[in-house]
Amino acid sequence: MNAQDIRNAYLEFCKKNKHVIIPRAKLVPDxxxxxxxxxxxxxxxxxxxxxxxxxxxxxxxxxxxxFRADDIDEVGDNRHTTxxxxxxxxxxxxxxxxxxxxxFFGFLTDTVGLDPSKIYVTxxxxxxxxxxxxxxxxxxxxxxxxxxxxxxxQAAVVGSEADxxxxxxxxxxxxxxxxxAKNWWSRGGKPATTPVGDPCGPDSEVFxxxxxxxxDTNFGEHCHPNCDCGRFMEIGNSVFMxxxxxxxKTFEELxxxxxxxGGGLERIAAAALDDPxxxxxxxxxxxxxxxxxxxxxxxxxxxxxMRVIADHLRVAVFLVVDGVTPSNKEQGYVMRRLIRRATRxxxxxxxxxxxMKLAVPIIIDCYHQDFPEIxxxxxxxxxxxxxxxxxxxxxxxxxxxxxxxxxxxxxTGEEIFKxxxxxxxxxxxxxxxxxxxxxxxxxxWETEFDAKMAEQRERSQTAAKGTxxxxxxxxxxxxxxx
Numbered sequence: 402m403n404a405q406d407i408r409n410a411y412l413e414f415c416k417k418n419k420h421v422i423i424p425r426a427k428l429v430p431d432x433x434x435x436x437x438x439x440x441x442x443x444x445x446x447x448x449x450x451x452x453x454x455x456x457x458x459x460x461x462x463x464x465x466x467x468f469r470a471d472d473i474d475e476v477g478d479n480r481h482t483t484x485x486x487x488x489x490x491x492x493x494x495x496x497x498x499x500x501x502x503x504x505f506f507g508f509l510t511d512t513v514g515l516d517p518s519k520i521y522v523t524x525x526x527x528x529x530x531x532x533x534x535x536x537x538x539x540x541x542x543x544x545x546x547x548x549x550x551x552x553x554x555q556a557a558v559v560g561s562e563a564d565x566x567x568x569x570x571x572x573x574x575x576x577x578x579x580x581x582a583k584n585w586w587s588r589g590g591k592p593a594t595t596p597v598g599d600p601c602g603p604d605s606e607v608f609x610x611x612x613x614x615x616x617d618t619n620f621g622e623h624c625h626p627n628c629d630c631g632r633f634m635e636i637g638n639s640v641f642m643x644x645x646x647x648x649x650k651t652f653e654e655l656x657x658x659x660x661x662x663g664g665g666l667e668r669i670a671a672a673a674l675d676d677p678x679x680x681x682x683x684x685x686x687x688x689x690x691x692x693x694x695x696x697x698x699x700x701x702x703x704x705x706x707m708r709v710i711a712d713h714l715r716v717a718v719f720l721v722v723d724g725v726t727p728s729n730k731e732q733g734y735v736m737r738r739l740i741r742r743a744t745r746x747x748x749x750x751x752x753x754x755x756x757m758k759l760a761v762p763i764i765i766d767c768y769h770q771d772f773p774e775i776x777x778x779x780x781x782x783x784x785x786x787x788x789x790x791x792x793x794x795x796x797x798x799x800x801x802x803x804x805x806x807x808x809x810x811x812x813t814g815e816e817i818f819k820x821x822x823x824x825x826x827x828x829x830x831x832x833x834x835x836x837x838x839x840x841x842x843x844x845x846w847e848t849e850f851d852a853k854m855a856e857q858r859e860r861s862q863t864a865a866k867g868t869x870x871x872x873x874x875x876x877x878x879x880x881x882x883x
Contacts, residue, residue, distance in 0.1 A: 403683035404670040415462035442487030459495040477705035484716035486666035494657030525603030526578035566621025602643035609672040637664035706746040713743040800826030811841040814849025
């Protein structure tokens with residue numbers, strides 16, 4: 402099954418289990434000044450998990466587009482993307498563990514066709530300090546499910562992530578108890594930092610094993626499900642909102658317990674291919690194929706550049722659809738950074754013009770059937786992104802030329818500021834360019850850069866006071882960093 406098949410099969414699966422399918426929320430949250438983007442599948446559903454009544458009832462499901470700007474610099478390895486879809490189903494005081502875990506396991510093994518012998522799960526180990534029991538109920542359910550597939554699934558107490566690296570996995574072990582830093586959900590994290598008054602509870606995560614990957618001991622001595630070496634990839638997580646924290650030391654059970662499930666579409670699709678390279682899936686690989694055809698360069702030789710372009714332009718398309726345009730503030734600034742990064746990496750591939758004309762139609766083709774809003778706005782999407790690309794191409798050529806002049810003896814914060822201020826070359830690109838060319842960066846570059854920025858703001862304010870007499874100069878704008 403490809404990614405599109407999995408998305409549609411999941412929503413049909415949820416329909417059969419009496420869920421109402423709700424539309425995705427926009428990548429830019431409505432009426433939420435606390436965050437720039439929708440970063441998880443449950444974020445738009447949080448009010449209902451906290452007690453509000455959902456207009457669609459007690460069982461809902463969707464495929465939510467998500468964007469995490471913090472991951473921009475991580476894109477380039479086999480599994481990090483800034484944009485992803487979360488398959489989600491929720492119970493608001495309706496079903497619980499006995500229904501949720503068999504549903505997801507059945508979907509993975511019977512619908513998607515994953516090999517159950519490559520599936521591993523984690524559960525909450527409990528917390529004695531707060532009198533929270535270990536999640537034996539979920540373990541019993543998981544053992545029964547694995548047994549039905551002919552697998553004797555042994556449970557093991559691991560504890561912390563560090564403990565996992567020390568002990569590894571013993572023969573027969575398939576279910577692992579981890580502490581609250583890994584298998585507890587609340588808005589504050591582990592039990593000790595859960596806000597008083599909030600619902601919270603244990604979760605059970607599902608991992609797929611890519612056994613063709615050798616464990617990298619740079620991450621830890623032994624591999625385990627929460628290892629970062631790439632052998633295990635988390636593909637889904639069922640949160641069981643069981644408790645409410647009533648004071649700093651006490652949790653009590655909720656009268657109506659909720660389920661919050663999220664499964665990564667891209668990751669499940671990678672597991673369906675049994676290929677740890679998430680960029681080989683059907684909503685990313687066509688973009689890379691287009692790049693290979695256009696440049697006559699191979700993915701194997703230019704992996705990071707092609708991954709960055711595929712990821713960044715995919716989210717840029719959805720941002721246009723959701724009302725964002727490139728600018729120098731908030732969401733528009735992040736979008737501009739994505740487009741500029743993609744354009745810069747395309748430059749390395751020899752694409753000096755028309756990146757958007759090449760890639761955007763491919764992205765639209767991957768999504769237009771399942772997201773009609775993309776089909777309706779295809780002309781606007783291309784127009785917005787082409788305009789930004791053309792503007793940045795000029796900046797890029799000038800900036801790269803000046804970059805070579807300024808960095809012969811290393812790169813200082815003052816030089817980064819000059820590239821930014823005079824030539825429009827973003828500081829992020831200066832830092833990336835220095836890393837590519839192995840140019841030394843001043844240890845104090847941030848202090849130097851910030852000092853120059855402060856001087857510039859002071860000059861701007863002085864100029865404003867001289868121009869706008871009558872007090873307008875006192876209404877200064879607060880500078881935000883994103």
